Amino acid sequence: MDVEALYREYGPMVMRRCRQLLKDEDEALDVMQDVFVQVLRRRDRLNDQYPSSLLYRIATNLSLNRIRDRRRRPETADDDLVYRLAILDENTLEQLGAASVLERLFAREQVSTRTMATLHYVDGLTLEETANEMGMSVSGVRKRLRTLRAHLQGLTDETESG
Amino acid sequence: MRLSAPIADWRLERYLLKQLPQSELQQIEALLSQDEQLRARLDALAREDELVFERYPAAWMARQIETRAAASQPQAHKKGEWSLWWRWSPAVAIVLTLAALPILQSPDPSTVSPLATSIAPGQTRSVPAPQLREQVRIKGDGPRLLLHRIAGTNRNMSETAAGQAAARSTLLEKGASAAEGDLVMIQYDAAGARYGLIVSVDGSGVLTRHYPLEGIQAGVLRGGVVALEHAYELDAAPRWECFYLITGDVSFDIRPVLARIQSMDIGIMPPTALPLSDALLQNQWILLKEGGEQ
Numbered sequence: 001m002d003v004e005a006l007y008r009e010y011g012p013m014v015m016r017r018c019r020q021l022l023k024d025e026d027e028a029l030d031v032m033q034d035v036f037v038q039v040l041r042r043r044d045r046l047n048d049q050y051p052s053s054l055l056y057r058i059a060t061n062l063s064l065n066r067i068r069d070r071r072r073r074p075e076t077a078d079d080d081l082v083y084r085l086a087i088l089d090e091n092t093l094e095q096l097g098a099a100s101v102l103e104r105l106f107a108r109e110q111v112s113t114r115t116m117a118t119l120h121y122v123d124g125l126t127l128e129e130t131a132n133e134m135g136m137s138v139s140g141v142r143k144r145l146r147t148l149r150a151h152l153q154g155l156t157d158e159t160e161s162g
Numbered sequence: 163m164r165l166s167a168p169i170a171d172w173r174l175e176r177y178l179l180k181q182l183p184q185s186e187l188q189q190i191e192a193l194l195s196q197d198e199q200l201r202a203r204l205d206a207l208a209r210e211d212e213l214v215f216e217r218y219p220a221a222w223m224a225r226q227i228e229t230r231a232a233a234s235q236p237q238a239h240k241k242g243e244w245s246l247w248w249r250w251s252p253a254v255a256i257v258l259t260l261a262a263l264p265i266l267q268s269p270d271p272s273t274v275s276p277l278a279t280s281i282a283p284g285q286t287r288s289v290p291a292p293q294l295r296e297q298v299r300i301k302g303d304g305p306r307l308l309l310h311r312i313a314g315t316n317r318n319m320s321e322t323a324a325g326q327a328a329a330r331s332t333l334l335e336k337g338a339s340a341a342e343g344d345l346v347m348i349q350y351d352a353a354g355a356r357y358g359l360i361v362s363v364d365g366s367g368v369l370t371r372h373y374p375l376e377g378i379q380a381g382v383l384r385g386g387v388v389a390l391e392h393a394y395e396l397d398a399a400p401r402w403e404c405f406y407l408i409t410g411d412v413s414f415d416i417r418p419v420l421a422r423i424q425s426m427d428i429g430i431m432p433p434t435a436l437p438l439s440d441a442l443l444q445n446q447w448i449l450l451k452e453g454g455e456q
Contacts, residue, residue, distance in 0.1 A: 003224040003227050003228055004220050004221060004223075004224035007220050007223050007224055007227065008215075008220050009179070010179070011214060011215070011218070011220070011223065012207075012210060012211040012214040012215070013175045013178075013179065015214050015218075016171075016175070016207075016210065020171075024385075026384055026385050026386040026388065027385065027386060029218070029386065030386045030387070033223075033226055033227050033230055034230075036227045037227060037230050037231045040227070040231050041231075049181075050176065050181040050182075051181070052175065052176055052179050052181045053176075053181070056172065056175070119172070123170055123171065123172050124170050125170060125172060129170075129173075
């Protein structure tokens with residue numbers, strides 16, 4: 001695979017996505033390279049009609065992982081939703097029904113609910129656009145987000161009452 | 163004039179890449195002809211693309227990604243690193259048998275000139291390093307240095323040429339050979355450490371500060387893998403050049419560390435680890451000189 005050509009085509013988009021979520025140039029650069037490493041490992045999926053979709057999702061997912069690993073709350077309220085999505089762990093997602101048996105079996109897309117929620121709530125994609133991005137049905141996306149919203153609301157209530 | 167509802171950044175990115183269904187591409191094109199703000203957003207994205215490539219050149223970035231991908235396959239990377247290092251194991255063993263280093267009076271840091279200003283013409287020099295960050299990371303490692311030889315350089319190289327040359331840089335392994343005139347880019351991976359000192363001593367006993375360039379306190383380290391702003395040209399000093407990264411979780415006085423380095427008996431063999439307090443970690447990197455005064 002021609003990595004340089006891949007970077008020339010998608011590097012700026014991936015970098016912008018990482019910067020947008022991480023708000024830190026060094027971390028964005030670090031995560032961006034991880035994105036391309038993952039793409040190299042999943043090169044078979046680049047045959048999709050729109051490879052940018054795959055890269056964008058991976059960039060979102062890895063950036064959320066990095067935010068989770070920081071173990072510190074964001075300084076601004078604007079970033080709080082991203083933070084709360086990022087710290088959702090796999091157990092929580094599983095409880096929410098995000099990881100089906102098949103998904104777990106193939107260890108794939110285990111955190112797709114976080115990415116999905118980020119696209120919808122943070123980026124402003126419609127349910128239909130989010131469903132297209134995630135390769136799911138609109139009803140499936142709606143169901144997951146509804147459950148997730150209830151969970152996030154619960155987290156907010158706990159925080160405010162605590 | 164804005165005539166339309168805002169288009170999400172995500173969709174604009176996809177438009178720029180022409181990776182949208184034809185109907186959506188046409189829809190956005192129609193909007194662009196009427197919506198000044200949308201055109202401005204698109205122009206801004208295009209300008210930002212250029213800045214990304216300027217700051218992180220494609221050829222260099224491709225190498226970093228490929229190196230990282232290879233490094234994430236653990237066996238291959240580490241095996242190569244150790245195989246070269248252990249070629250020098252007899253020398254290392256001799257060094258390890260040396261007596262503990264004497265500790266002399268702490269020097270005045272002002273006598274240890276920073277890299278950017280202290281290097282005599284024809285000896286060593288600094289040139290601006292491109293704003294690049296090596297991205298080799300092996301999870302679980304502590305703070306460490308990464309040294310690159312920048313190929314195709316010469317003394318009169320412009321900053322632009324240095325940036326282009328960096329794209330052809332070679333990650334040096336511990337114990338690698340180096341020669342007078344080699345231009346070395348220094349990077350560090352703080353691995354969570356917050357303060358640090360980067361310094362080198364050559365086979366003539368000349369000490370060079372690389373970071374921080376001045377002051378008596380260790381410098382603040384940034385996260386990730388970070389390149390210093392200046393590359394370092396090796397001079398004709400004999401036998402070896404030994405680099406140290408000293409790190410701590412709290413700020414520390416660098417004078418005792420410099421004193422320990424300056425107090426070393428400079429001999430044929432490169433120095434070993436420094437006797438430092440338990441609060442400090444050190445990572446040592448030795449380049450063996452070829453073709454210099456022996």
